[in-house]
Amino acid sequence: MFYITAFILGSIWGSFSNVCINRIPKNISILTARSFCLSCNKKINWYDNIPLLSFIILKAKCRHCSTKINFEYFLVELISAINFLVIFYFFGLTFESLLLIILSVFFVIIFFIDLRHFIIPNELTFSLMALGFIKSFLTNPSLFIFPDYVQSLIGGVTGYFVIWFIIFIYKKLKNIEGMGLGDAKLLSALGFWFGWIALPFILIFSSVIALVIAIPSLINKSKNMRTQIPFGPYLILGCLFYLFFNDQIIKFLS
Structure with a gap:
């Protein structure tokens, strides 16, 4: 259960990382604005925003406009989940694990922002x-x-x-x-x-x-x-x- 919990927590932070990857370069708030489809601008319901599972259940398409959802969303959540799992496996519940988890979240966000936009935000x-x-x-x-x-x-x-x-x-x-x-x-x-x-x-x-x-x-x-x-x-x-x-x-x- 410990490792399953780590995997789930990682996927949740991966979902948040996706928000950062998509909003920070556009100067959109990562805290106040609700998730929305970039194609039809419809708000995404909570049950369509479950890390990893929603991508599979929706068959990588928006429920409202059927626009294809970029596989990168799923990949970011999966990488983040694996990161948490690996870190906790090797370092357990330690202060070093917390530091490495924080670093891994930053790494994922920076990696995909720079890959897509050729920028690394100062923040x-x-x-x-x-x-x-x-x-x-x-x-x-x-x-x-x-x-x-x-x-x-x-x-x-x-x-x-x-x-x-x-x-x-x-x-x-x-x-x-x-x-x-x-x-x-x-x-x-x-x-x-x-x-x-x-x-x-x-x-x-x-x-x-x-x-x-x-x-x-x-x-x-x-x-x-x-x-x-x-x-x-x-x-x-x-x-x-x-x-x-x-x-x-x-x-x-x-």
């Missing part, structure tokens, strides 16, 4: 920065991957200026923007959460993942080296790889 990155630094005073760095406040502060500042420097140099050489400051703020947030030592690995992992995914498009010429890509999702995937291989990285460095 998300600034909130992550603040939370990342505050939690460095509340966790024991000897027990987990979270750093102390000194490493956290250095990581946050370094993360921002690494991307800022890349943007500056690329613009000087090519006279175009190579990356956005949203990526700089996201890497800064990751630095606040996991310290400066995590940054090289996150950048390496994210760059490799981005390159591997981009190679087929470059080969068939559907994209070129000037094609705009959202780098935020790759930074998130790079961070997940860092967390997954954290033990091996520590052993390699020690």
